[in-house]
Amino acid sequence: MxxxxxxxxxxxxxxxxxxxxxxxxxxxxxVYTWQKIGLHQKPCGLLNTLHYFDPLIAFFDHMVQENPERLLDELLNSSNIRT
Structure with a gap:
């Protein structure tokens, strides 16, 4: 692996x-953690079709509220593959 x-x-x-x-x-x-700790600068994204990743994004929002780090600044989030 x-x-x-x-x-x-x-x-x-x-x-x-x-x-x-x-x-x-x-x-x-x-790979998102590797980006956040500076091991790479490659974009990371979620194809959020049918709101599949909404709970994960809500959890990230919760982590930001508890520890106001710029967690979501670089995360790409789209429900459409064309965007």
């Missing part, structure tokens, strides 16, 4: 997570 993620990080220009399973969430959180 680590080798696949390392290759994904090396070859990707950015990351877009589509609605998926816990593995998808784990991969998104990892």
């Amino acid at each position: 680590h080798e696949r993620k390392a290759l994904m990080m090396k070859l990707s220009d950015g990351f877009i997570s589509l609605p998926g399973d816990p593995g998808t969430l784990e991969e998104f959180i990892e």
